[in-house]
Amino acid sequence: MPTYLAMLAAIYAAFLYAPTEMVMGDVQRIFYFHVSAAIVSFAVFIGVFLGGIGYLVTRNRFWDSLAASSVDVGLFLTAIVLTTGPIWSKPAWNVWLKWDDPRVLTELILLVICVAYVILRAAFPEGHKKYAVCAVFGIIGALDVPIIYMSVHWWNTFHPVVITMSEVKLDPMMQQAGLVALGAFLLLASVLLLQRISIRMHNMITKDLLKHLREQE
Amino acid sequence: MGYLVAAYTVIWTLLFIFLLLIQRRQQRVQSELEAILKKIKSETNDPDPSSGSSQASLE
Numbered sequence: 001m002p003t004y005l006a007m008l009a010a011i012y013a014a015f016l017y018a019p020t021e022m023v024m025g026d027v028q029r030i031f032y033f034h035v036s037a038a039i040v041s042f043a044v045f046i047g048v049f050l051g052g053i054g055y056l057v058t059r060n061r062f063w064d065s066l067a068a069s070s071v072d073v074g075l076f077l078t079a080i081v082l083t084t085g086p087i088w089s090k091p092a093w094n095v096w097l098k099w100d101d102p103r104v105l106t107e108l109i110l111l112v113i114c115v116a117y118v119i120l121r122a123a124f125p126e127g128h129k130k131y132a133v134c135a136v137f138g139i140i141g142a143l144d145v146p147i148i149y150m151s152v153h154w155w156n157t158f159h160p161v162v163i164t165m166s167e168v169k170l171d172p173m174m175q176q177a178g179l180v181a182l183g184a185f186l187l188l189a190s191v192l193l194l195q196r197i198s199i200r201m202h203n204m205i206t207k208d209l210l211k212h213l214r215e216q217e
Numbered sequence: 218m219g220y221l222v223a224a225y226t227v228i229w230t231l232l233f234i235f236l237l238l239i240q241r242r243q244q245r246v247q248s249e250l251e252a253i254l255k256k257i258k259s260e261t262n263d264p265d266p267s268s269g270s271s272q273a274s275l276e
Binding site: 026027029030033034037072076079080083084087088090091188192195196199202203206207209210213 | 218220221223224225227228231232235239242243245246249250252253256257
């Protein structure tokens with residue numbers, strides 16, 4: 001319920017509370033969900049990194065579930081970023097996608113890493129080897145996140161830099177709307193992540209039970 | 218305005234697909250659990266597998 005309310009608040013903030021941007025007009029309102037999804041996806045990939053390290057150190061399946069579930073949620077958020085980006089880019093800069101833009105390219109690499117992780121997970125039979133390979137792959141994949149963040153500082157980019165660690169170049173009302181959307185996305189991602197972890201853990205227990213029952217026969 | 222609508226339609230569609238996938242996985246786990254309960258039931262001839270006797274046989 002709090003997630004529904006938060007998402008409703010985010011819609012209100014993005015569409016009604018935030019003022020219309022003078023140059024781009026209403027299409028700028030894509031910003032609130034696009035940027036929130038991007039920031040939260042970065043946070044989610046910390047889960048992939050920690051889950052991978054945690055599994056390799058402890059061999060506890062919880063950490064594997066955390067990493068795999070984080071990839072699922074991260075894939076969903078990255079898909080939002082990469083679809084809303086071009087839809088915003090076309091009316092604002094008259095181009096769908098600039099493939100040579102470092103921010104777009106590194107974000108696209110993250111999406112490919114997520115898809116590769118899911119395929120890799122499906123290809124291996126259950127067991128330590130699968131979890132260990134996925135943990136290593138996830139750790140390497142998560143290293144793309146700081147590269148995405150720094151890409152606009154390291155290379156020449158077409159992508160606008162509105163938010164940095166030190167400043168936010170936005171109207172105060174737009175900042176507030178952005179914060180509401182960010183909070184809503186954080187809540188949504190947390191709920192989805194907890195749900196995925198819970199299903200994975202239950203799935204693991206039922207599989208172990210079934211195996212145990214078959215062995216008894 | 219069309220682009221704005223398109224962007225938010227994509228966001229809600231992706232969220233709907235993600236929730237649908239979660240629901241399908243949850244159903245799969247549920248059906249596996251039901252299969253386990255059925256198996257325990259048939260092995261113990263216990264009408265209520267969650268009662269003490271079937272739990273004891275599992276142990």
